[in-house]
Amino acid sequence: MSFTVESVTAQEEACRLHSFDSNVAWEIGNIIRANAQQKYTRPVVIYIAHANSTQLLFFATSGPGTLPDNMHWVKRKEAVVLRWGCSTMRMRLTLQTKAKTLQEVYEMGDPSIYAVHGGGFPVKVKGVEGVVGVIVVSGLTQEDDHCVIVDSIQEYLARNP
Structure with a gap:
């Protein structure tokens, strides 16, 4: 898949949930885990938290073989989503279009x-302003980390119209 700022922004909008609580997080997390196990041989860390308290x-x-470094990536991706309210993929693409780094x-x-x-994705709910949660996957390529989240949220939404 070819990623653009516009296509990733559209994904974020299409992945708005009807509601978000621990049951929704559990269901989406299990979908992500099952999809990661089916599609990839490398293990991933799956992390879902509230935005307001990082609860x-x-x-x-998804299996044995993750490293402590995966959690370091999780926290850094989470920080981007919470600070700027968008996916880490969209922030990356936005910076690429400016030919600048985050630090610049x-x-x-x-x-x-x-x-x-x-691999960092904002949880947004229809009718609610701002980010209510964050989903992070770490362990694959950055494109695959992103895609497994988007595909899984879309699967969740198809099951829960």
């Missing part, structure tokens, strides 16, 4: 805190 709602790996555009864009690599 953890779902955490799992935002002076506080410390690379030890923020990671603009695909």
Whole structure:
């Protein structure tokens, strides 16, 4: 798939949920885990939390072999979603169109805190302003980290119209 700022923005809008609570997080997290197990041989970390308190709602790996470094990536991707309210893939593409790094555009864009690599995704709810949660996948290519989240949210929405 070819990613553009516009296509990823459209994905974010298409992935708005009807509601979000621990049951929704559990269901989406399990869909992500099953999809990651079916489509990829590399293990991933799956992390879903509330945006307002970063209360953890779902955490799992898709199998053995993840490393402590995966959690470092999770927290850095989460920081981007919570700070700028968009997916890490959209932020990455936005910066690429400007031919600039996060540090050049935002002076506080410390690379030890923020990671603009695909795999961080905002949870948004129809009729609610802003980000209510964050989903992060770490362990695949940044494109695959992003796609497994989007595909899984779309699968969840198809099951829960």
